[in-house]
Amino acid sequence: MTENTQQPQTAPTTELPTQYTPAEVEGKLYERWVDKGYFTADADSDKPPYTIVIPPPNVTGSLHLGHAFQHTLMDALTRRKRMQGHEALWLPGMDHAGIATQNKVEQQLAEEGKSRHDLGREAFVERVWRWKEEYGGKILGQMRRLGDGVDWSRERFTMDEGLSKAVLTIFKKLYEDGLIYRAERIINWCPRCLTAISDIEVEYQEDDGELVSIRYGEGDETLVVATTRAETMLGDTAVAVHPDDERYKHLVGKRIKLPLTDRSIPVVADSHVDPEFGTGAVKVTPAHDPNDFAIGQRHGLESITVMDERAVITAHGPFQGLDRYEARSAIVGALRSQGRIVAEKRPYVHSVGHCSRCKTTIEPRLSLQWWVKVGPLAKAAGDAVRDGRVKIHPEDMSKRYFDWVDNMNDWCISRQLWWGHRIPIWYGPDGEVVCVGPDEEPPAGEGWHQETDVLDTWFSSGLWPFSTLGWPEQTADLRKFYPTDVLLTGHDIIFFWVARMMMFGLYAMDGEVPFRTIALTGLVRDERGKKMSKSFGNVVDPLDWMDRYGSDAVRFTLARGANPGTDVPIGEDWVQASRNFANKIWNATRFALMNGATVQGPLPDPSEMSSTDRWILSRLNKTVADVDAFYEDFQFAKLSDALYHFAWDEVFDWYVELSKTTFQAGGAAAEVGKRVLGEVLDVTLRLLHPVVPFVTEALWTALTGGESVVVADWPKDSGFRDEAAEREIETLQSVITEVRRFRHDQGLQPGQRVPARLTLRGTALAPHEAAIRQLLRLQPEGDSFTATATLPVAGVEVALDLSGAIDVAAERKRLAKDLAAAEKEKAQATAKLGNEAFLAKAPEQVVEKIRTRLAKADEDIARIQAQLERLPQA
Structure with a gap:
């Protein structure tokens, strides 16, 4: 009940088709649901709200198993809450995906023999919008195939008019509060995408490189430094050693000759240097390494940029115009000819950063960029979890979240792209800098121009929980559905997205959290637990499985894992x-x-x-x-x-x-x-x-x-329980299961009927005799009944007449053969486990495997002996 x-x-309906054919059912049902408005939430409803915003997929994307996995779980949560009487809103949308989308359109132009510069900024952006309308959003149709119960009437895009207003509003607020600033810092630069990317968009992998040790200086005043990036030595402005390293104290403060150049550089003492690593001396290139930049700041060193945005050498001299890899080889060759190469190691495997979008090796680069001062924002994001306003599930994932928000560096938000939210900063002819809000006119007059950079995609998607509900306007949706209830997403984007939404939500919404629960999932892998990758050849298109087995089958498989x-x-x-x-x-x-x-x-x-x-x-x-x-x-x-x-x-x-x-x-x-x-x-x-x-x-x-x-x-649990009935049916199940096992062991066919006597009188199973006989294919005993096998099970007795049902002699012969094999296996395992010399030398896993074999042999012997005892007498 x-x-x-x-x-x-x-x-x-009293009849259904004999077979379920998903392709004939799913599409029609989904369109009916949408047409009926079942997924459309009502902001004026007096029902309690329940809100989930979908992690916006890239406009360039298509449904992959990771999407299908998370969407299945979000859909299940929302459908249940809707059935429980909540005003459930699952809000869909897409991200403009700055780098990925610009790359798509630039590839199209390249096929036409053009670049974006041939079109100019305005025409290029128009071209991207056309691409978006024609090709973007493929994933939205695929979400319908999966059965996503989203409110399509509220679909949003991170560059639609409302979200653009939200971006401009929060940028101006952050700027005026001193939380956005412009500064020259070392950033991650992609020479292919020609833009800065954030730390979390850098993928590290082990690459084969080379480690060369180079002698700097002359005579008694020399130092040996080791580097994997010989090409950057052209921008060295110091050599650093540890202050307590006795080997180099006589050189600290002196200047030594920088090879291949006409410059001399100082030797500085800095505690960042590890005296135990290599020679204990490191080259310092402030314009091309973040650690070197920090050393340069502490010691007032010059920063010399020796590469352009495409990683081509710009330093005057014989290497000018060479690609960074060509320059590396040429510089090592020149140093070798001068006798300055002390040691070379090839291959030298080390961790190298790559652009997550195009896989090009990242180039650390000194650049003037826009930044968010994350200190106070990150502290608020950490406090919201610590004080329980936001729960992270599973709880042990909280450590990963705190490791990030408690140690977050300022966030570089500017990107050297044309597709995206253009930074609303205007520069005047006399050095003026003006931030323009969404309802303000930009300054006019000769010499005024807007910042050319756009904002990091994660800046706009960080506003997603409240911008999609109408903020900065105080809309009915915002009042009803904010804060959202659950953010369900993969643990891999805690850093990309979750922390940014926490920071912006708390800041923009006066301390109100953007969601009450962060439910973190794992990642979908192949059946062997291996990461899915095109290079591994194990990527699965969920649409193929939906075509073959139906969307329900894909969904249930994902949810069950x-x-x-x-x-x-x-x-x-x-x-x-x-x-x-x-x-x-x-x-x-x-x-x-x-x-x-x-x-x-x-x-x-x-x-x-x-x-x-x-x-x-x-x-x-x-x-x-x-x-x-x-x-x-x-x-x-x-x-x-x-x-x-x-x-x-x-x-x-x-x-x-x-x-x-x-x-x-x-x-x-x-x-x-x-x-x-x-x-x-x-x-x-x-x-x-x-x-x-x-x-x-x-x-x-x-x-x-x-x-x-x-x-x-x-459904609601009415509280009805009947333990006596449960015990009774459990007994019934054990009887039927045991007799079925016996029938199987005796080689009886599933449908083969045999005479049987059931001794059930006075037991709880007496009313079930007809069901027992039907399920076990047992005939009434009859006049000629002879009990050739008797099974006492769970307090009742089942006697079977197997005469004529099986070839007893042949069955005894088969079982005797199986018993002999099991006894031989037991003897071999027992002998090995009794051999002290073997036990002393064999690995533990080998010994354990033999113990398992022995236990299995004992089980087989007991089972076969029981089967032999139950056989009719010859």
């Missing part, structure tokens, strides 16, 4: 298994409809029910309670597993099978059973709906005649 106030609106914060392995076999589950749901509901299962009228009183009916209702309510608890703890794998085993094992494999006998017998018990089966399927379909929406919609409306399971009530 569960609480269910929803009544059917139309007559239920979703343990909080841990990576999710997935293989096609698992999707096939989920497809089989959808088919099982279909076939069981079809059987129920054909046999008169109904949801009409109240449930009968428990006193009118059989123990089988009371058992399944008790198990149903326990499942409702478990599923609710798992949802509240974001345990998607556990709730999916609980639903799978309840539906397949208890409802379909046991209750439906046990009900067949009752239905065949007819009468009052059959009518009660039909109502109970209808109830169980109704609730089970509603419980399954958030994860597998399509098949459950088709079946629930057929079963109940209701409008849609999307807007049906979420």
Whole structure:
């Protein structure tokens, strides 16, 4: 018994097609849901709000398994809350993806033999907008295929008019509060994308390089430095040693000759230098290394830039015009010819940063850029989690969050692109700097010009939870749906996105958090746990699986692997298994409809029910309670597993099978059973709906005649439990399972009928004799019955007459052969484990493997001996 106030609106269907064909069902159902407005939230509703904003996919993107994984979980959360009576808003949208989108259009232009500079800024940006309208947003259609229950009426784009206003508003506020400034610092520069990128957009990998040791200076005043980047020595302005390094104290403060140049550079003492690493002396190139820049600042060193934005050498001399790698080889060759190469190591494997967009090696570069002073913003973001206003789930992921926000460096927000939010700073002819807000006119007159850089994409997406709801205007959406409830996203973008939304949300919304819970997921991997990559050849297009197995199968597979914060392995076999589950749901509901299962009228009183009916209702309510608890703890794998085993094992494999006998017998018990089966399927379909929406919609409306399971009530645990019925059916299950195992061991075919005597009188299983005989294919004993095998199970006795059913002699011969093999295996394992010399030398894992073999042999021997004892006597 569960609480269910929803009544059917139309007559239920009595027949379903013999097979479930997802392609014929899914698309039609989704468009009906959208047309009916089920996903459209009402800001004026008096229902409690529940809000999730979708992590906006790139406008250039398409649905991959990572998207499908997170979207499935967000959709499940939102659908359940909607069924629980919340005004649920799942808000969709896309990110303009500055670098990625500009690269796409520049590639198109390159095919035409043009560059963006041939078009000019204004025409290029118009071209990108046209590309966006024609090719962008492919992923939005794919989200419909997956079944995303998002509010399409509120779809947003990070460069639409409203979000652009939000960007300008917060930029001006930060600027006027002294939290945005312009400064020359070392940044990560991509020579391919020709823009700065943030630290978190740099991917590090182990590359083969070279380590060369170079002698600087002459005579007694020489030092040896080691470097992997010989080309940057042209910009060296010092050599640094540790202040306590006795080897070099006589050189500190002196100047030595810089090879291949006409300059001399000082030797400085700096505690940053590790005297134990290499020679204890390091070259200092302030314009091309962040650590060297810091040393340069401390010692007042000059910063000399020796490369342009394409990483081509600009320093005057024989290396001018060479690419950085060409220059490296040429410089090492020149140093070698002068006898200044002391040592060379090739290959030298070391960690090298690459642009996450185009994979080009990053070039540290001194550059004048715009920055956000993150100190006070990051502290607020940390405090919101520490004081419990925001919960991170799983909790052990909090450390990763604090490691980032507590040690965050100022954020470089300017990008040397044309596609994006242009920085609203205007420069005057006499050095004036003016920040222009969204409703302000820029300064006019000769000599005034706007900053050419655009903002980092993460700047606008950091405003997503409140800008999408209408901020800076105080809209009805903002009042109703902010703060949002759950941010569900991968743990890999805590740094990119989560921390930025926390900082901006708290700052813009007067200390109000942007979301109450951060639910972090792992990453989807292949079935062997390996990262999916085109280079590995293991990338899967989820649309291919949807075409073959249906969207529900993909969704259920992903949800069933979703343990909080841990990576999710997935293989096609698992999707096939989920497809089989959808088919099982279909076939069981079809059987129920054909046999008169109904949801009409109240449930009968428990006193009118059989123990089988009371058992399944008790198990149903326990499942409702478990599923609710798992949802509240974001345990998607556990709730999916609980639903799978309840539906397949208890409802379909046991209750439906046990009900067949009752239905065949007819009468009052059959009518009660039909109502109970209808109830169980109704609730089970509603419980399954958030994860597998399509098949459950088709079946629930057929079963109940209701409008849609999307807007049906979420089941509630009524508290009904019947432990006695549960114990009784558990006993029944153990009897049937044990006899089935015996039949299998004796080589009986599943449908083969054998005579049997059941001693059930006086036991709780007496009312179940007809069901036991039907499920076990047991005939009445008859006049010529001879008990050739007797099984005492769970307090009852099952006697079987197997004469004529099996070839006893052949079976004894087969089992004797298996027993001999098991005994031989045991003898070998026992001998090895008794050999002290072997145990002293063998690795522990080898010894453990032999112990496992011995235990398995003992189990096999006991099993085979039991089978032999149960065989009829010859």
